[in-house]
Amino acid sequence: MKIGDLVTYNSEQRWAEGLNIIGLVIDVGVFAGNKDIKVVWNSRSPASVSTTYKSEHLEVINESR
Numbered sequence: 501m502k503i504g505d506l507v508t509y510n511s512e513q514r515w516a517e518g519l520n521i522i523g524l525v526i527d528v529g530v531f532a533g534n535k536d537i538k539v540v541w542n543s544r545s546p547a548s549v550s551t552t553y554k555s556e557h558l559e560v561i562n563e564s565r
Contacts, residue, residue, distance in 0.1 A: 501525055501537055501555050504564025513557060522561065526550055 501507065505525045509516035527538035527550075535552040543549065 501528065501558070501560055502564060503528060505560045506562040507537075507539060507558040508561050510557060510559040523558075 503525055507523050507525060508521060521541060523539035523541040525537055526540050528536065529538075530536060531538065531552040533552070535554050537553050537555045537558065538550055539553055539558070540550045
């Protein structure tokens with residue numbers, strides 16, 4: 501994964517099935533809790549929230565150029 505990729509939760513994240521959640525990778529690095537990706541998610545709230553994740557829990561749906 502790299503900055504600019506569109507991601508979603510992988511099939512192991514059963515709670516996210518059918519939610520149509522898509523995120524944009526905004527940073528790649530080393531974060532607390534062995535997390536390595538920072539993502540901004542599509543949201544219905546006015547302020548998009550960026551959070552960190554383990555890349556193993558996400559899958560790329562559209563790679564950036």
